[in-house]
Amino acid sequence: MKVTDFEYYLPDELIAQEPAPVRDESRLMVLRKNGGEPEHRLFKDIVEYIKPQDVLVINDTRVIPARLWGKKEGTGTTIEVLLLTRRDEHTWETLVRPGRRVPPGTNIIFDAELTGTVEAVVGEGCRLIKFQYQGVFEQLLDKLGVMPLPPYIRKQPADPKRYQTVYAREPGSAAAPTAGLHFTPELLQRIRDQGTSIVPVLLHVGLGTFRPVKVDEVARHRMHAEYYSVSVETARVINEARARGGRVIAVGTTTTRCLETAAREKGAVKPGAGWTEIFIYPGYHFQAVDGLVTNFHLPRSTLLMMVSALVGRERLLDAYARAVQLRYRFFSFGDAMLII
Structure with missing residues (x-):
C-alpha cells in the first residue's frame, strides 16, 4: 500500500x-x-x-506550552525546541530546529532562569535535553513557552x-x-x-x-x-x-x-x-x-x-x-x- x-x-x-x-x-x-x-x-x-x-x-x-526559543551558547544562533516526552524531572526528549546546529554538548540559553544541555541524539531532529532551572519548571514554561500549534495554523488563537x-x-x-x-x-x-x-x-x-x-x-x-x-x-x-x-x-x-x-x-x-x-x-x-x-x-x-x-x-x-x-x-x- x-x-x-x-x-x-x-x-x-x-x-x-x-x-x-x-x-x-x-x-x-x-x-x-x-x-x-x-x-x-x-x-x-x-x-x-x-x-x-x-x-x-x-x-x-x-x-503544555511546549515550544521554546533559545540561543545557542557561544554563537547566539536561535534554536527552536519542542518538548515531546519527559524522561525524568530534568530531562526531555525534544524536537529541535535546526537540528544540525545542536550536537551533543550544546548549551542552549532560554532565560536567566532556564538553560539546557543537549545530551544525545535520539532520532531525526530529536535530542535529549537536560534542563537546568531555578524555581518550578511548569511555571517557567508558562512564562517562556507558547502553545505548539501545527504549522498550517498561522497565528495563536x-x-x-x-x-x-x-x-x-x-x-x-x-x-x-x-x-x-x-x-x-x-x-x-x-x-x-x-x-x-x-x-x-x-x-x-x-x-x-x-x-x-x-x-x-x-x-x-x-x-x-x-x-x-x-x-x-x-x-x-x-x-x-x-x-x-x-x-x-x-x-x-x-x-x-x-x-x-x-x-x-x-x-x-x-x-x-x-x-x-x-x-x-x-x-x-x-x-x-x-x-x-x-x-x-x-x-x-x-x-x-x-x-x-x-x-x-x-x-x-x-x-x-x-x-x-x-x-x-x-x-x-x-x-x-x-x-x-
Whole structure:
C-alpha cells in the first residue's frame, strides 16, 4: 500500500485558521460503516447518534506550552525546541530546529532562569535535553513557552483555552487531541443524562501523532512512542458496556491508539500504562473501538490511514471529496466527523 493512496485535493482556504465561535456548533458529518449517504449536522446533534448503552471514551491529556526559543551558547544562533516526552524531572526528549546546529554538548540559553544541555541524539531532529532551572519548571514554561500549534495554523488563537479540551486534566501533550475540542460541558452533560457513560483514558500526544510519513510504502513507517494510561475503572466500564451490547465510541485518534493498545482478545480492555508505537492502517482489525469522533486529517498522514482502516479508504476519500465540495473546515480547528 502506497502513501500516495492517501492523497486528496484540499484548497488552502478550507484549512481552518481559528475555531468555530461556539465549540459544539461546528459542522458534523456522520458516516456509517455499513454504507449509505453521509449525513450533515451540527456537532451538538451528536447526542442523537449515541445510545444510552454506549460508552464515550475521551483523552484527558492537557497541552503544555511546549515550544521554546533559545540561543545557542557561544554563537547566539536561535534554536527552536519542542518538548515531546519527559524522561525524568530534568530531562526531555525534544524536537529541535535546526537540528544540525545542536550536537551533543550544546548549551542552549532560554532565560536567566532556564538553560539546557543537549545530551544525545535520539532520532531525526530529536535530542535529549537536560534542563537546568531555578524555581518550578511548569511555571517557567508558562512564562517562556507558547502553545505548539501545527504549522498550517498561522497565528495563536485569541483565547488559548480553545486549543484545550474542556476536560483536559493531565499536562504533557505537545498537541491537542483535537476531536475533543468540539465538546462543551453542557453537551457532555446531555450525553450523561441520557444514560451514556463517559470515561477518560490518557495518551500524551507527541511526535508519533503528527510526524509526517516520509517513506513510500505505508507498512515501512514507524511510529514514535507515546505514553498512555488506562485506569482500572475505565477498563471496567468499557468491558461491562461491551458485554451489554453497547458500543465503544472513541473521541479522537489518540483515544483510539490508547484503547487498541490496551485491547485484548474479544475486545476486552486491560488496565495499565506504558508506551505505545501502534500504527493502525487499512488491514488492521479493531479490537476495542466501534465508533470514532474525529476531525478531517492531513493528506498522507497516519491519522488519515487510521480512519481509513475503520471505514475503508475509498469510502473515506469519497467523504472527504464531499466535504471539500460542501466547504467543510479542515484540520485542528476544523469541523468533525462521526463514524458509527
